[in-house]
Amino acid sequence: MKIIGISLLMMGCLMGFSLGIDILQGFDVSQALYNALSPFRVMEVAELFVLFFLLFLFLLNLRIFL
Template sequence: MKLFGISIGLISFLIALSIGIDMIMGFELKNAIFNAFNPFRVMDTSEFVVFFFFILVFLIQSITTYVLKKKKRNPS
């Protein structure tokens, strides 16, 4: 679960950094947000499928690791 939290924290920080740099360069907030998420707009359908598959595998692996560790600590 720590890995999941660290990953979410890093992606949040990097998106905020990207938006902040765009705003320093003179873009409005709307354009800065658009630029931060622009790489996802040019993806094909197959690329989206692979991207979400990787996210799904990461989430399932994190959840199963968390559940297994929790069961080992509290045998009932």
Template sequence: MKIWGSTLLILVFLIGLSFGIDLLMGFELITSLRNAVSPLAVMEPVEYVIFLSLIFIYIGKTMYEYYQTQKQS
């Protein structure tokens, strides 16, 4: 329960920080809200490549560990 609470608290603080920085940079209120709620909409193409690479690495690692445990059974 502590892990979930800590995770949600950090998430709220980071979204608030992002929202505040957007406002300080001069974005309108609706643009700041859109950026805070939808982080994937403001990503650059290189960031998409890195994001997808991390997802594929995670899936590959999970599948490898799953097949290793199946071999041992």
């Protein structure tokens, strides 16, 4: 659980930093959110498959050690 918590905390801090920089550059909040999530919108099917497969392996590995 610590690994998941730390990972989510790091992701939240980095996304907040990214959103803050976008807002300081003059983007509105909706455009800043779009910029933060846009890498996932342009991924192809094979890239999404690899992403979800790696997440599945990560969660499976956590389940084994619980």
